[in-house]
Amino acid sequence: TGSTRPQRMLKAVQKNATKGDPESVISAIDYYCRHREWAMNVGDEKGLILDSVLTEVNPGTALELGTYCGYSTIRIARLLSPGSKLITVEFNPDFAAVARQIIAYAGLQDKVTLVEGPSGDLIPKMKERFGIKSFDFVFLDHWKDRYVPDTKLLEDCGLLRKGTVLLADNVICPGAPEYLKYVKNSAHYESRYYKSNLEYTTVEDGLEKSVFLG
């Protein structure tokens, strides 16, 4: 049986990046996905917006929904202050297996907890399992029809606090129209759109940053 796209991406990292150097892992993935084989990482252009929002928030506890191969996991974890933690949720075991190896190759496994399973089941268990009071930052990059139900679940489970920043990928392409409506029309969020492009393409896409007001 042939290899999968995530497995080929992992091979490219092992071949072209330096073990323990997150920047080189990020560059190796971006090069591979731009010049060899497209993949649904947040990418270098939207990645710079993610970096700037992260640096501004400097979260002690962060959540990522949708690990995929761990590209944005590394982008987030490399910017976390010592002692800060990132929990990332992945539904697909094959994606998770590759992500674990890429995160370890970057040397960031001590800052990251990867949990496998449906976000809808895992979110209500976050407090008891990981001793989380609330998240300072949430990156939504999983199935686009899960953005609204999972945001409501985070609210209902008391996992958001006044000032928690939600950053959602792909609000234009593939699109998350219900999510945009939800955060823009809610008095509980202050929202702003960061226009960009779909990873490795010239198609428009963007990130929506929403601050929970409590």
Ligand SMILES: O=C(NCCc1nnc(-c2ccc3[nH]cnc3c2)[nH]1)c1cc(-c2ccc(F)cc2)cc(O)c1O
């Ligand atoms: O589907 C996407 N991302 C989602 C992957 C995922 N990785 N993990 C999950 C998960 C994780 C826990 C979950 N719990 C419940 N569902 C879950 C789904 N979902 C996605 C798709 C595109 C895209 C654009 C244009 C195209 F022509 C084709 C594709 C671009 C992107 O940037 C994406 O992020």
Ligand SMILES: [Mg+2]
């Ligand atoms: Mg995405």
